[in-house]
Amino acid sequence: MIAGIVGATGYGGIELFRLLSKHPQINQLKLYSSSQAGVEFEAIYPQFESRERHPLHEVDPVKMKEECDVVFLATPAGVSSRLTPELQDGKAKIIDLSGDLRLKNSADYSAWYKKDPAPEPSLEKAVYGLPEWNKEAIRSADVVSNPGCYPTATLLGLGPVMSEQLADPGSIIVDAKSGVSGAGKNPNALTHFAHAQENFQIYKVNQHQHIPEVEQQLMQWNEETTPITFSTHLVPMTRGIMATIYFTLKEEKSAEELLALYKDVYADQPFVRVKSEGQFPCTKDVYQTNFCDIGLTVDSRTKRVTVVSVIDNLMKGAASQAVQNMNLVFHLDEAAGLPQFPVYP
């Protein structure tokens, strides 16, 4: 198969390059760049030097949709909303890593992303690529919209209790933290080393663009969903997301009962690992993997549940989840080309 990566020079694109280079079903990689066509990928990133060279090609959807079997769009918001309509009627399947195709209501996209939305036919075609909850639809999709990094951790942490109508939706508070690579390769005032190191910051308070994405999926599970509190923080580390999620239950349950539910729901999902009682995950447990690790407890005094969900933002939060989706779209082994264990320590 031939895979194309648009935005290959960005953090998500580099991670796709690394994974797809070793994927058993990919025999050729075509890389596209909007700013450096003609330059070789290895000239920009010599750490990826090998016997093979990868020239960066111009972003030309007419060519791409016929020369590739699958095209990954690892581009900033506002790009795939324009590229997808031109790409979607060709041979290539599309997997978009940006937020452009995730929100079914285009007014929500305009309000939260402050950009023009994708056209309706593209939004209608796009299948939300959270494999653990949407596998069958992904298997027959032509266009997959890869979930956001924070929503991946949050939704995997909330899915079992929301789909079983156990959590009181109005009580949900998500306290999420991300490593700096979540902001992409270009530093800004928030992510500049001198500001971010030895610092811990909250950002986009009540304004994060992932809020409507999380609420959209919660609504699928429970129509009584109301707006949630969702806070994001920048941690001075490179990779990793931890979402600490708080809510109350509609009826009393012990941690043991909830863990049994989570283990049962995710029993057949190769990339979700539920911890044993009293154990909680940390971001290094999933470093450079496609895993989401989940731990939880119930506070016997407040009756509040605490769920802790961790992922690697560049992997399960972006590139490796995109490869997992590609595997499903092409009916391959869901784990093909994905690392089994974290890099540790």
Ligand SMILES: NC(=O)C1=CN([C@@H]2O[C@H](COP(=O)(O)OP(=O)(O)OC[C@H]3O[C@@H](n4cnc5c(N)ncnc54)[C@H](OP(=O)(O)O)[C@@H]3O)[C@@H](O)[C@H]2O)C=CC1
């Ligand atoms: N970083 C993360 O942890 C996550 C990122 N995402 C999303 O994935 C997408 C990629 O993120 P990330 O890799 O971090 O971002 P980066 O900023 O690191 O890279 C984006 C790449 O997109 C390319 N690009 C920029 N403008 C255009 C354009 N107009 N047309 C085509 N390509 C363009 C650039 O490459 P070139 O100049 O060579 O074209 C750039 O290298 C974003 O939408 C992001 O929000 C989602 C989940 C997690």
Ligand SMILES: CC(=O)N[C@@H](CCC(=O)OP(=O)(O)O)C(=O)O
């Ligand atoms: C640390 C950091 O800045 N993270 C980014 C994640 C961006 C992202 O993944 O954006 P989309 O999913 O909307 O494409 C943020 O919070 O905006």
